[in-house]
């Protein structure tokens with residue numbers, strides 16, 4: 001089986017496992033794990049922020065950020081398919097009492113005008129409080145925010161007196177694709193999430209970065225949300241290894257996704273290679289007249305697993321572990337699975 005459902009299917013390499021096995025460790029909750037401390041220092045630098053906090057997942061990083069930045073009854077504004085709104089089990093409402101406000105946008109990129117309109121028309125009892133921007137934007141197919149556009153929106157949000165949290169679960173993919181540094185993006189926001197268990201190839205782990213005072217408050221959130229760990233250096237070592245060895249190679253994942261998109265488009269599927277900016281390929285099955293779940297079953301029967309990007313659109317993701325020959329097999333198998341429909 002070739003598993004293209006998500007880049008989270010990546011497995012730690014032998015070299016990463018060796019780095020984990022050799023990690024120096026201590027009690028993280030007492031801030032005595034040297035490997036975690038080193039990762040937090042490196043991650044803050046990478047993301048253009050003063051400090052960072054190691055956490056088990058990007059979801060927890062997002063939720064702690066929202067909890068620290070807001071008070072109950074405020075509105076969280078984001079593009080309508082942003083991860084915090086639709087894939088975090090209602091966390092913003094459950095944990096922080098936020099009113100979730102989704103806005104339509106192309107490629108996940110909401111505008112300053114849309115945000116200003118929400119602020120202007122907000123009910124007194126539920127004022128706008130925080131804006132979450134996602135880069136890369138998952139549900140639009142791993143699309144990248146141009147740096148100047150993200151900077152412009154973030155500056156406008158601050159002018160309006162709101163806070164900006166950047167869900168940069170895949171910010172390193174965005175930086176590699178845009179040819180800028182992750183810090184260039186990261187310093188535009190009041191806080192930033194980065195995930196290690198996707199393109200960076202780690203088994204788990206994330207960080208939340210921001211100003212030192214914010215990160216101190218986030219430490220309380222780490223305890224509150226149950227994310228305070230013990231000898232976590234074992235995992236932080238994988239993340240440090242990834243920052244050293246797995247960043248530049250993201251360009252290979254992006255090139256493979258592009259190759260896959262071109263192959264599928266050439267076979268007649270509704271795939272737009274120009275929308276493939278990072279490691280996701282969106283395959284729109286609506287023109288084929290079948291449900292996405294049925295399309296996924298047919299593709300699986302040909303030896304390839306694909307996931308869901310948004311309703312009616314499948315996701316094929318490339319990552320560390322997917323090689324050129326896997327892509328070529330998928331270029332062959334996916335159209336074969338859906339072939340009769342393509343010709344119909």
Ligand SMILES: Cc1ncc(COP(=O)(O)O)c(C=O)c1O
Nearest residue numbers: 057058059060083138167169195
């Ligand atoms: C944009 C985005 N943010 C956050 C997350 C959450 O990551 P985790 O699974 O580490 O909680 C994901 C996971 O796919 C994501 O795509």
